[in-house]
Amino acid sequence: MSLIQPRTLKGFRDYLPAVMIPREQLMQTAREVFRSFGFAPIDTPTLEHLEILTGKGSDETDRQIYRFKDNGKRDVGMRFDLTVPLARFAAQHIGTLGTPFKRYHIAPVWRGENPQAGRYREFIQCDFDTIGTESVLADIEAVAVINNLLETIGFDRFTISINNRAVLTGLLDHLGLADRSVPVLRSLDKLTKIGREKTIEEMVSTAEIDSEQAEAVLQLAECSGEADTVFAKLHEITGGNEKAAQGIERLKNIYEGALASGVPSRRLRLDVSIARGLDYYTGVIFETVLDDLPAIGSVCSGGRYDNLAELYTKQHLPGIGASLGLDRLIAAMEQLNLLPTVSTPASVFVAYFDEAYRDDYLRLASNLRAAGIGTEVYPEAKKLGAQLKYADNHGFEMAIIAGGNEWNEGQCQLKLLKTKQAEQITYSHDAPSTLVDRIRQLLK
Amino acid sequence: MSLIQPRTLKGFRDYLPAVMIPREQLMQTAREVFRSFGFAPIDTPTLEHLEILTGKGSDETDRQIYRFKDNGKRDVGMRFDLTVPLARFAAQHIGTLGTPFKRYHIAPVWRGENPQAGRYREFIQCDFDTIGTESVLADIEAVAVINNLLETIGFDRFTISINNRAVLTGLLDHLGLADRSVPVLRSLDKLTKIGREKTIEEMVSTAEIDSEQAEAVLQLAECSGEADTVFAKLHEITGGNEKAAQGIERLKNIYEGALASGVPSRRLRLDVSIARGLDYYTGVIFETVLDDLPAIGSVCSGGRYDNLAELYTKQHLPGIGASLGLDRLIAAMEQLNLLPTVSTPASVFVAYFDEAYRDDYLRLASNLRAAGIGTEVYPEAKKLGAQLKYADNHGFEMAIIAGGNEWNEGQCQLKLLKTKQAEQITYSHDAPSTLVDRIRQLLK
Numbered sequence: 001m002s003l004i005q006p007r008t009l010k011g012f013r014d015y016l017p018a019v020m021i022p023r024e025q026l027m028q029t030a031r032e033v034f035r036s037f038g039f040a041p042i043d044t045p046t047l048e049h050l051e052i053l054t055g056k057g058s059d060e061t062d063r064q065i066y067r068f069k070d071n072g073k074r075d076v077g078m079r080f081d082l083t084v085p086l087a088r089f090a091a092q093h094i095g096t097l098g099t100p101f102k103r104y105h106i107a108p109v110w111r112g113e114n115p116q117a118g119r120y121r122e123f124i125q126c127d128f129d130t131i132g133t134e135s136v137l138a139d140i141e142a143v144a145v146i147n148n149l150l151e152t153i154g155f156d157r158f159t160i161s162i163n164n165r166a167v168l169t170g171l172l173d174h175l176g177l178a179d180r181s182v183p184v185l186r187s188l189d190k191l192t193k194i195g196r197e198k199t200i201e202e203m204v205s206t207a208e209i210d211s212e213q214a215e216a217v218l219q220l221a222e223c224s225g226e227a228d229t230v231f232a233k234l235h236e237i238t239g240g241n242e243k244a245a246q247g248i249e250r251l252k253n254i255y256e257g258a259l260a261s262g263v264p265s266r267r268l269r270l271d272v273s274i275a276r277g278l279d280y281y282t283g284v285i286f287e288t289v290l291d292d293l294p295a296i297g298s299v300c301s302g303g304r305y306d307n308l309a310e311l312y313t314k315q316h317l318p319g320i321g322a323s324l325g326l327d328r329l330i331a332a333m334e335q336l337n338l339l340p341t342v343s344t345p346a347s348v349f350v351a352y353f354d355e356a357y358r359d360d361y362l363r364l365a366s367n368l369r370a371a372g373i374g375t376e377v378y379p380e381a382k383k384l385g386a387q388l389k390y391a392d393n394h395g396f397e398m399a400i401i402a403g404g405n406e407w408n409e410g411q412c413q414l415k416l417l418k419t420k421q422a423e424q425i426t427y428s429h430d431a432p433s434t435l436v437d438r439i440r441q442l443l444k
Numbered sequence: 445m446s447l448i449q450p451r452t453l454k455g456f457r458d459y460l461p462a463v464m465i466p467r468e469q470l471m472q473t474a475r476e477v478f479r480s481f482g483f484a485p486i487d488t489p490t491l492e493h494l495e496i497l498t499g500k501g502s503d504e505t506d507r508q509i510y511r512f513k514d515n516g517k518r519d520v521g522m523r524f525d526l527t528v529p530l531a532r533f534a535a536q537h538i539g540t541l542g543t544p545f546k547r548y549h550i551a552p553v554w555r556g557e558n559p560q561a562g563r564y565r566e567f568i569q570c571d572f573d574t575i576g577t578e579s580v581l582a583d584i585e586a587v588a589v590i591n592n593l594l595e596t597i598g599f600d601r602f603t604i605s606i607n608n609r610a611v612l613t614g615l616l617d618h619l620g621l622a623d624r625s626v627p628v629l630r631s632l633d634k635l636t637k638i639g640r641e642k643t644i645e646e647m648v649s650t651a652e653i654d655s656e657q658a659e660a661v662l663q664l665a666e667c668s669g670e671a672d673t674v675f676a677k678l679h680e681i682t683g684g685n686e687k688a689a690q691g692i693e694r695l696k697n698i699y700e701g702a703l704a705s706g707v708p709s710r711r712l713r714l715d716v717s718i719a720r721g722l723d724y725y726t727g728v729i730f731e732t733v734l735d736d737l738p739a740i741g742s743v744c745s746g747g748r749y750d751n752l753a754e755l756y757t758k759q760h761l762p763g764i765g766a767s768l769g770l771d772r773l774i775a776a777m778e779q780l781n782l783l784p785t786v787s788t789p790a791s792v793f794v795a796y797f798d799e800a801y802r803d804d805y806l807r808l809a810s811n812l813r814a815a816g817i818g819t820e821v822y823p824e825a826k827k828l829g830a831q832l833k834y835a836d837n838h839g840f841e842m843a844i845i846a847g848g849n850e851w852n853e854g855q856c857q858l859k860l861l862k863t864k865q866a867e868q869i870t871y872s873h874d875a876p877s878t879l880v881d882r883i884r885q886l887l888k
Contacts, residue, residue, distance in 0.1 A: 003755065003756055003757065003758070004495055004496060004499050004755050004756050005756070006496070006532045006533075006535035006536040006753070006756035006757065007493065007496075007536065008488075008489055008492070008536075009489060009491055009492065009493060009514075009518065009520060010516065010518075012489035012491060013489065014486065014487070014488050014489070014533055014536070014537065015485075015486055015487040015488075016486060016537060016540070016541065017484035017485060017486060017541075017547065020484070020485040020486050020487055021484060021485060023487075024475065024485050028472070031468070034789075035789035035790060035818055036790065036813045036818045036819070037790070037813070037818075037819070037820060038788050038789070038790035038793075038818065038819070038820025039789070040461035040464070040465060040787055040788055040789055041459075041461060041464040041465060041467075041468050041789070042458065042459055042460060042461060042464050043458070043459040043464055043467075044452075044458050044459075045452055045453060045456035045457065045458070045566055046490070046522075046552065046554070046566060047453055047456060047510075047554075047566070048452070048453065049451065049453060051448055052448060052450070052451075055448050063515075066491075066512075066514065067512075068510075068511075068512030068513075069512075070453075070510065070556060071507075071556045072454065074453065074454075076453060078490075088450045089450075089458055091450035092450040092451065092452075092458070093458065093460060096460070097460065097461075097787075098834070098837065100822075100823050100824070102820070103461065108490065110490070110491075112514060112515045122489055122490060122491070130823065133823045133824055135823040135824045137796065137802065137806070137821065137823040137824070138823045140806060141806075141821070141823070144806075144810065148813070253802075256803060257802065257803055257806055259803075260802075260803035260804070260806040260807045260810070261806045261807070261809070261810045262807070262810040262814065309450070311447065311448050312447055312448050312449070312450035313447065313450065314447070343484055343541075344482050344484055345478075345479035345482070345483075345484055345485070346479065346480065346481070346482035349482075352581065358581065358697075358701065358704075359700060359701055359703075359704035360704070362581070362584060362585075362588075362701055362704040362705045363704045363705070363706075365705070366588065366704070366705045366706040369480045369481070369592070370706065374479055374480045374481075374482065375480070375481070375482070376481060376482025376546070377581065377585070378544075379544050379574065379577045379579040379581040379582045379585070380544070380577055380579045380581070390542070393542070
């Protein structure tokens with residue numbers, strides 16, 4: 001029989017334990033943070049009627065959808081994000097669920113794009129949204145969630161940039177350029193890449209505004225410093241325009257509310273230049289950059305949108321949400337040495353080298369597990385050296401070694417695998433607490 | 445613009461929070477139990493080269509695969525189980541991973557079968573396997589994992605039936621019927637459904653054995669009672685056949701090892717009649733039945749197989765594993781009232797009804813979260829009645845109510861939502877411990 005070559009599809013990948021352990025941990029942390037704010041989990045099918053997926057998508061997204069006819073000759077597609085399924089879900093169930101509706105969704109999505117470095121055709125999205133309210137409290141909460149997410153994952157130095165698109169819209173209104181907001185924002189988005197002068201040039205040529213107007217936009221975008229100073233400057237530049245004033249007021253509320261929610265001021269930045277998701281976000285916008293790795297881009301972005309599910313229902317559903325970039329975060333944690341390099345989720349390894357005592361090894365392991373200590377018993381009574389090599393390779397913290405003598409004497413050896421330090425500890429099945437306490441102490 | 449009808453595909457479903465919360469909890473419990481034994485998580489792509497999936501599948505599985513040509517004209521399919529991907533994965537990576545390799549995998553699979561009651565075209569599988577060892581210790585551990593899984597999920601009364609196919613094979617050998625094992629097992633599998641006499645009849649007609657031989661098979665299958673008695677009877681019926689004797693010895697080791705691993709004897713049952721997965725399992729076989737709901741069938745099944753990845757590699761990879769039936773368990777928990785009926789993962793609800801104190805509500809919530817208490821703030825300053833109705837509907841345990849007076853006096857009201865009992869508690873942002881302690885006490 002000829003063998004089938006074992007291989008994954010181009011653009012797809014296997015997750016081996018050393019990579020999957022921190023991914024799973026990250027997802028679990030995200031769940032816990034979402035839950036602590038009352039966001040509830042949902043899930044939706046991988047496959048949707050194709051018309052649901054292509055409803056609003058751009059040509060580019062449309063091309064990327066994995067699509068086919070199923071056995072029932074239905075046109076179906078694999079979801080390419082979690083936002084379209086959320087919109088369909090909300091349209092279908094909001095009557096049952098009521099508003100406000102707060103959900104999180106952590107699930108894979110698929111895009112048949114040409115894979116680039118670090119990008120795959122299958123990847124996890126990790127989204128949270130509050131639907132059915134325009135309250136600024138939901139905006140504030142989104143900032144607090146982002147802060148707690150990154151903090152709980154283990155980051156300390158990061159910056160959440162906050163914008164409210166209404167401020168710039170108000171300025172354009174004030175300048176009599178209300179209809180140019182899209183090209184202006186598109187140019188503005190390039191500010192950090194192409195620099196001040198080129199941004200002004202591009203604005204003048206593509207948005208058809210004069211250089212003085214472009215200068216005002218740039219001044220607005222460049223407002224920075226102490227929050228109070230920024231708010232004053234924004235008011236000044238927008239010349240009392242009412243829309244802008246309201247936008248600034250909301251931004252101020254978000255800023256103050258975030259502080260009240262425990263977000264340190266050093267992590268907050270007001271930045272009127274950020275403009276992501278032009279066709280989608282309508283109010284506040286967030287981006288989050290790791291201070292030590294700004295080059296990897298935003299690791300958590302989102303914003304407020306006007307009407308989530310307009311393709312599927314007449315019910316007006318405004319909302320706010322953001323998305324945690326799991327893959328970017330993992331890459332960042334790797335670069336910053338924040339990732340454990342183990343391929344076992346258990347801490348204690350029990351060597352098994354005297355078959356006559358098999359049930360003793362099992363009982364010992366069971367006692368440790370009952371005390372909440374993850375414990376693996378090597379399955380074969382091989383030579384100790386081979387077993388300890390396995391334990392080392394997998395990254396166990398410590399090994400327990402006991403042969404016939406030790407079992408008879410009510411002893412075992414506890415060995416720290418990194419330092420090779422070993423100690424004898426009394427142990428009996430009926431009184432495992434000396435060993436348990438010592439292991440707990442060492443694991444701290 | 446005409447609306448697109450929001451609907452899911454036939455055979456697929458959305459998971460709303462009330463259903464998703466316990467599902468997520470169950471998956472998390474499973475992860476924790478797997479990890480406590482040193483099983484490590486992996487993940488594999490949803491899509492595989494079609495030839496990988498169709499390699500060994502039966503005609504029936506083949507028909508059920510969601511398959512299509514991707515944009516690169518490759519024949520691809522969505523995985524229909526986690527075993528085929530594991531085999532491919534092991535063939536591809538075992539050189540890096542080494543053996544023994546212990547993994548768990550919790551992920552959706554897809555089958556385009558005609559959906560029946562309670563069965564869907566997309567469902568989660570939850571598998572664990574130990575690959576690369578024939579040691580009985582791995583068999584024992586599988587029993588311990590099943591026990592700890594169900595116990596940690598919250599079940600007390602369940603029975604893990606254990607068989608070793610070698611025992612029956614040995615008997616057939618002894619009777620000179622070594623080549624009839626498949627039809628004999630197939631008939632035997634119907635014992636509980638069609639009864640003793642019909643089973644014998646079927647064996648005689650389909651396996652072409654005589655009624656005395658069938659009687660011996662039935663006697664073997666019906667061995668029950670105290671473990672020691674069963675082992676003695678099995679030896680007697682198999683008449684000293686060596687293969688059977690070895691099989692019985694292994695069964696005995698598994699039984700004793702399971703006891704040593706903390707599995708109570710009342711949950712263990714030796715049952716030579718169970719015969720699942722005829723074409724796949726070759727040694728020990730498990731089934732797990734909830735004592736209070738036997739009708740729903742086995743909630744965790746598995747067994748030992750000879751060679752996992754023979755289609756993809758020449759490396760011999762024996763293994764043992766089992767699969768937790770998440771959907772069945774959820775259905776069972778619902779029937780046994782073991783499921784919480786909430787649609788929020790947070791316990792505390794903070795009513796928000798005085799906008800002037802918005803940041804105080806936020807700070808209070810942030811303080812509770814910092815103490816590990818899940819807390820949701822209602823996003824709009826609506827009437828209290830509407831807010832409490834929302835809190836009731838979602839199943840929060842308690843609500844905190846504070847207006848201007850309370851804030852000024854350093855007080856808040858804590859209301860238990862089920863009993864409507866309310867109490868005044870002192871609270872200030874700088875000293876939240878009185879409130880925190882009281883909430884913790886009430887949540888216990």
